[in-house]
Amino acid sequence: MRKRAVITGASGMIGVALAQECVAAGEEVLAICHRGSPKNEALRKLSGVEVLETDLDEYINLAGKHWEKKCDTFYHLAWAGTTGSARNDMALQTENIRFTLDAVTLAESMGCRTFVGSGSQAEYGRHQETLRPRTPVFPETGYGMAKLCAGQMSRYSCEQKGIRHIWARVLSVYGPYGSQDMITVALQKLMRGEHVSFTAGEQVWDYLYSEDAARALRLMAEKGVSGKTYVLGSGQARSLKEYLEVMHKVVCDRLGQEGCKAGTVGIGELPYDVSQVMCLDGDIEELEKDTGFFPGVRFEEGIISLLDQMILVGAGGMVEGGKCETR
DSSP: OOOEEEEETTTSHHHHHHHHHHHHTTOEEEEEEETTOGGGHHHHTSTTEEEEEEOGGGHHHHTTSOOSSOOSEEEEOOOSOOSGGGGGOHHHHHHHHHHHHHHHHHHHHTTOSEEEEEEEGGGTOSOSSOBOTTSOOOOOSHHHHHHHHHHHHHHHHHHHHTOEEEEEEEOEEEOTTOOSSHHHHHHHHHHTTOEEEOOOOOOEEOEEEHHHHHHHHHHHHHHOOTTOEEEESOSOOEEHHHHHHHHHHHHHHHHHTTTOOOOEEETTOSOOOTTOOOBOOBOOHHHHHHHOOOOOSOHHHHHHHHHHHHHHHTSSOEEETTEEEOO
């Protein structure tokens, strides 16, 4: 029988890529999505994907349902309050811990043997050295604190239920279906010919293309060691300034072919935030050793692919007839 994967938060950037990855690997997918989200339509177009619209607080009720189709792997990506002031809404972030434990209960009711949870670099807090699975954790935001607690408590709950547990601390992922992340917003503005201001760009960052992130998560489920936490990144960090230069060049080259002019980048025009994370460099050696994962998409290639898809669907900018239009 075909394997069946469950993905919560499936309409997000990593979720869509993971659904595509699982289908390509021959698995059926049950995509659990936020009710009423327009982003759910991208999943409905995928063959082999069943969409179930519900909200986080309903997971525990779903656990009482009789599931005729048993599932194998449960990927928990859903999380409320990931941006802005909501990251320090302690009541909301505490609810996310409960929802993660509800997800474990739901996974058990579906017959899942493996639970893969999506953690965050925010669990580490600020460090000046390369981040590893055993790097000390000192989260500074409610979001990071809740992610850390959710990872630890879901691990214990899975152990009690006899379910394999793997936690992935995601550094920075970019790709199609992004919304408020720096790369997506910057590309949209550059495509519209706008000026984009940044800090001096000295931050050392690790970016991973969503397609690679999805493959890493599937390999964790298949070959990862139960009870482990893995750093999910490319293992090849650069300064933010270098990333911006690559993005600007790609947009200039692509729009130049259509007779359009890209926007401009202002490096050093903004001050650093008082809580600015300056080092987000990940060591993925343990992930590579346990699962055989290696990044397949270079940043330059990923930006070209993302930009072409944004142009194709009109996300932020559209090139038509030698002129640039926004839609």
